[in-house]
Amino acid sequence: MGGMKTVDFFFDFISPYGWLAARQLESFPPGLATIRYRPVLLAGLLHAHENKGPAEIPAKRVYTFTDVARWAHHLGLPYEGPPAHPFNPLLALRTCYAVKEDEARARFAKRLLIAVWEEGKDVTSPSTIETLATECKFDAKALLTAAGSPEVKEGLKLQTQEAIRKGVFGVPSFCVDDEFFWGSDRLPFLKAYLSGDLSIDKNALEKRLARPRAADRRI
Amino acid sequence: MGGMKTVDFFFDFISPYGWLAARQLESFPPGLATIRYRPVLLAGLLHAHENKGPAEIPAKRVYTFTDVARWAHHLGLPYEGPPAHPFNPLLALRTCYAVKEDEARARFAKRLLIAVWEEGKDVTSPSTIETLATECKFDAKALLTAAGSPEVKEGLKLQTQEAIRKGVFGVPSFCVDDEFFWGSDRLPFLKAYLSGDLSIDKNALEKRLARPRAADRRI
Numbered sequence: 038m039g040g041m042k043t044v045d046f047f048f049d050f051i052s053p054y055g056w057l058a059a060r061q062l063e064s065f066p067p068g069l070a071t072i073r074y075r076p077v078l079l080a081g082l083l084h085a086h087e088n089k090g091p092a093e094i095p096a097k098r099v100y101t102f103t104d105v106a107r108w109a110h111h112l113g114l115p116y117e118g119p120p121a122h123p124f125n126p127l128l129a130l131r132t133c134y135a136v137k138e139d140e141a142r143a144r145f146a147k148r149l150l151i152a153v154w155e156e157g158k159d160v161t162s163p164s165t166i167e168t169l170a171t172e173c174k175f176d177a178k179a180l181l182t183a184a185g186s187p188e189v190k191e192g193l194k195l196q197t198q199e200a201i202r203k204g205v206f207g208v209p210s211f212c213v214d215d216e217f218f219w220g221s222d223r224l225p226f227l228k229a230y231l232s233g234d235l236s237i238d239k240n241a242l243e244k245r246l247a248r249p250r251a252a253d254r255r256i
Numbered sequence: 257m258g259g260m261k262t263v264d265f266f267f268d269f270i271s272p273y274g275w276l277a278a279r280q281l282e283s284f285p286p287g288l289a290t291i292r293y294r295p296v297l298l299a300g301l302l303h304a305h306e307n308k309g310p311a312e313i314p315a316k317r318v319y320t321f322t323d324v325a326r327w328a329h330h331l332g333l334p335y336e337g338p339p340a341h342p343f344n345p346l347l348a349l350r351t352c353y354a355v356k357e358d359e360a361r362a363r364f365a366k367r368l369l370i371a372v373w374e375e376g377k378d379v380t381s382p383s384t385i386e387t388l389a390t391e392c393k394f395d396a397k398a399l400l401t402a403a404g405s406p407e408v409k410e411g412l413k414l415q416t417q418e419a420i421r422k423g424v425f426g427v428p429s430f431c432v433d434d435e436f437f438w439g440s441d442r443l444p445f446l447k448a449y450l451s452g453d454l455s456i457d458k459n460a461l462e463k464r465l466a467r468p469r470a471a472d473r474r475i
Contacts, residue, residue: 080473083473084473086313086314086315086316087308087313088308088313088316089306089307089308089475092469093472093473093475094305094306094307094425095305096305096423096424096425097305097307097425098465099423099465100423100425100436100438102461102464102465103435103456103461104438104442106456106457106460106461107445107454107456109456110454110455110456111445111448111454116460118464118467119467120467120468121467121468121469121470122464122467122469122470123469123470123471123472124470124471125470125471161470204315204318204319205315206313206315206316206319216322217319219319219323222441223323226326226330229330235326235329235330236329237322237325237326237328237329238325241325241335242321242322242325245321245337246317246318246321248337248338248339248340248341249339249340250311250340250341250342251340251341251342251343251344251380252342252343252344253312253342254299254302254303254312256308256312
């Protein structure tokens with residue numbers, strides 16, 4: 038009561054690890070934290086940090102598809118994947134952002150993640166989004182209209198910038214207190230942190246970060 | 257007898273995850289596989305794949321140092337880290353490469369990984385390498401001389417190129433059969449694979465990889 042922490046779950050539909058995270062969160066102990074689904078544009082994070090996504094490096098793309106298949110096997114999940122990838126996630130992100138209420142947005146976001154990654158749906162299509170929104174008992178037409186509004190477009194940008202300010206460079210990322218955890222594979226660390234079983238020496242960390250660089254590539 | 261697989265453990269001293277992997281491999285079931293320690297130059301992998309390392313993206317550098325501290329806490333390991341990072345790992349990699357016998361090289365590589373990451377040793381220093389080689393009962397002077405030979409320099413390059421040809425883009429990576437596993441955090445998958453508990457549908461994977469790209473950033 039009262040003491041439950043809120044975890045900001047920054048995700049983009051383009052990353053299958055957001056889907057894997059949503060599925061793995063099903064077995065999180067209830068009452069450990071409130072998970073707030075917050076859509077962000079991965080391309081915006083990559084641009085800000087001058088980073089590349091896994092789909093932008095051919096060998097890493099092959100590896101990532103393989104890794105996701107292993108995770109799906111490990112978790113016993115069906116894995117279909119979208120008809121094209123990378124795809125433009127803006128429509129899906131904006132529609133999701135347009136759902137103002139946290140619990141409803143979490144439900145919708147998860148439904149979309151499953152649609153993309155388990156059912157092979159094309160969420161760049163307004164009619165697919167409409168069908169899924171209707172399934173979630175939303176006023177689908179109103180939601181799609183809201184998704185196209187300047188407020189929502191700007192809101193998604195600002196949310197992406199907020200993530201960048203927190204140091205988030207990839208998705209999914211989980212932010213709580215002044216900590217963040219990157220990747221569905223770090224959910225055990227998030228869980229340990231929330232349970233008070235993961236503490237690190239911040240002083241020692243700062244000292245290590247302050248040490249000099251002795252070699253840099255020209256890039 | 258005869259059926260034990262060999263896993264190529266590609267690593268660079270510059271990555272703390274190689275150290276974490278070496279420590280985690282201590283609890284691998286004996287007899288599951290032979291682990292062959294094979295040094296490669298991470299900078300070479302990054303260059304070939306036009307990728308950046310975690311230390312080359314400021315926010316990712318901070319996150320990585322944090323993540324390693326969490327892993328050290330989780331595994332109960334002391335974590336000191338090197339006096340400067342990134343550092344030039346070539347001397348350490350070449351000295352390690354110069355140890356021709358697999359078991360001896362594994363022992364030396366692990367000793368160096370621990371020296372860098374648990375004890376804060378500077379392995380860019382020949383005298384540090386000499387001390388550690390002597391501790392491992394090698395003829396340290398002869399090893400350092402070999403490390404400077406054209407054969408060893410070229411051998412390390414070729415080994416790095418071999419890893420690149422296998423699709424390896426980061427370290428540590430574990431290659432066995434036609435599979436590879438990237439990161440100390442994927443050792444459970446490697447273990448499952450070696451135990452016959454991790455099979456994925458390669459046909460389905462190929463089909464997903466062959467689907468079109470629908471959106472690309474200009475980078």
